[in-house]
Amino acid sequence: MSEGPAYQRLAVDERRRRLLELGADLFTRHGYDELSMAKIAKEAGISKALLYHYFPSKEAYFVATLEEKANELQRRTVPNPELPPFEQLAASLDEYLKWIEENKSSYDKMIRNAGAAPEVRALLDRVRTETAHRILQGLSPEGPPKPLLRTAIRGWLGFLDGACLDWVNHGDVDRETLHGLLLSTLIASVLAVGEDPAAKG
Amino acid sequence: MSEGPAYQRLAVDERRRRLLELGADLFTRHGYDELSMAKIAKEAGISKALLYHYFPSKEAYFVATLEEKANELQRRTVPNPELPPFEQLAASLDEYLKWIEENKSSYDKMIRNAGAAPEVRALLDRVRTETAHRILQGLSPEGPPKPLLRTAIRGWLGFLDGACLDWVNHGDVDRETLHGLLLSTLIASVLAVGEDPAAKG
DNA sequence: CCCTTTGTTGACCATCGGTCGATAACCGCA
């Protein structure tokens, strides 16, 4: 009846790394509220308390599993200042779409679970707002934008989400085509407001 | 020590009416998951069990408080078949915006709580899909639409939501202007796909 | 070989959505 150790003791970094890896996997395969912390802990082979020792809350855990990819997205879509404004935008948008193409399920789950977890919504909103800011900077660099222009940008961001979700879920449109549609639509909505997007590029 | 009745007995219809009224109020002031059935019951001055006697679930209760307004929205946006397709769309869109203008908080909460309650998401998705169908019918009546056109419509519906949310939250754009922006953008995205929206109207 | 450090655990809590049998308020009727 020689019993081995009741559990294996891991270094903090290693344990945390494993948990993040597992979470990234689980959360892309199941919905946010389909997963309980108890189930996740069992899946990880540890106690629920340990999970809470590494992450202060379920939401924080979820955000942490997304943060790496979200950061990568934001890093890749930072505009190249050497390009003229319009090309900056086109290039950033292309990177954005490439990222989605490489992270279809993450993107889908991220958008779909946005409502459930307030902090995720906050994160997503932050990305959105920053993106909007980048766009606006390219269009009318100084001062607060006209309300209608702001509304149009906000709308276009909605267009972006809607179109990308449809794209990811159907997979019958290629990236270059979608890129063209998105750019055309952005130009058109800005034109409809009265600004001239070509004035800067 | 003469004690009155421990509780007041109401007719079914009256009780239900009061609960719906209270729910409509509470749900527009607080988020879906910030409200527990216990709190709602306490607010209503009744027991939680009674609340469940009138509504089979929290979600059903929430939907019920929205249903009246949602039905009104759907009724008002049904297209007038006597108008040419493009005017049908313009008129429906205008009704849509008017409804939102008259029900700002309901609209806001409805969109924001869409993620939390699956049935609400379903309801909203139904409206969206039906709207998309209406639009597509006006543009290419026969057969399944080209994938890119479908993506564009889905994107535009996202534009609609995004722009309306911004509109409701800021209140510095008037309805006619927004209406113009939305229509222009729709036409532009459809044009970008390769269809000619003017061909039908 | 023990002893300190700390990664880890089981037991616990409040609250959640939801259920059920029992109770008591009201109405018709005598």
Next chain:
DNA sequence: TGCGGTTATCGACCGATGGTCAACAAAGGG
């Protein structure tokens, strides 16, 4: 005026959830 039946209403309860805590034990150094 009082009784009896209908049923609106309640209190107590359930399993699961997110979250907390004091105590245990696995390792590495002396």
